[in-house]
Amino acid sequence: MSVLSEHTRHEIDRWLAKFPADRRRSAVLAALREAQHQNNGFLTPPLMDAVAEYIGMPAIQVYEVASFYSMFETRPAGRVHVSVCTNISCMLCGADRIVDAVERHLGITTGESTPDGKFYLKREEECLAACNNAPMMMVDHVYHESLTPESAIKVLDGVK
Ligand code: FES
Numbered sequence: 001m002s003v004l005s006e007h008t009r010h011e012i013d014r015w016l017a018k019f020p021a022d023r024r025r026s027a028v029l030a031a032l033r034e035a036q037h038q039n040n041g042f043l044t045p046p047l048m049d050a051v052a053e054y055i056g057m058p059a060i061q062v063y064e065v066a067s068f069y070s071m072f073e074t075r076p077a078g079r080v081h082v083s084v085c086t087n088i089s090c091m092l093c094g095a096d097r098i099v100d101a102v103e104r105h106l107g108i109t110t111g112e113s114t115p116d117g118k119f120y121l122k123r124e125e126e127c128l129a130a131c132n133n134a135p136m137m138m139v140d141h142v143y144h145e146s147l148t149p150e151s152a153i154k155v156l157d158g159v160k
Contacts, residue, residue: 078120
């Protein structure tokens with residue numbers, strides 16, 4: 001029996017159909033996203049191996065893709081992903097105070113998840129192209145800009 005669920009395989013097939021038959025590897029991002037979704041938000045070596053076999057590409061290349069792109073996780077993580085930008089504009093506008101406030105509020109450090117599995121303080125993010133409203137953070141792909149430590153906490157407290 002495949003490690004990939006029937007639904008995951010169905011979704012991968014849908015993506016494979018969009019590409020020429022000799023370009024199956026073009027579906028690797030979508031395939032990994034589906035595999036990750038199947039497994040509560042993170043990829044395991046057996047899942048990555050199964051994706052490699054299913055779309056016919058070397059496992060090492062699938063591992064490379066999974067470890068390169070920040071939307072893939074290779075270990076369990078909290079449900080809500082929080083990334084504080086600490087690149088130059090945000091740094092100059094006080095990103096370190098945002099990181100401090102968020103870490104203290106959640107009781108974890110960057111790279112960790114809260115014990116209840118709700119929040120994952122994913123990483124100090126590179127520039128997310130919202131420099132004109134620095135400092136900022138991204139919560140599940142939603143931008144929150146012109147932050148203060150207080151408003152950052154308010155954003156987190158408002159997450160269901
Ligand atoms: S430096 Fe933070 S959004 Fe550009």
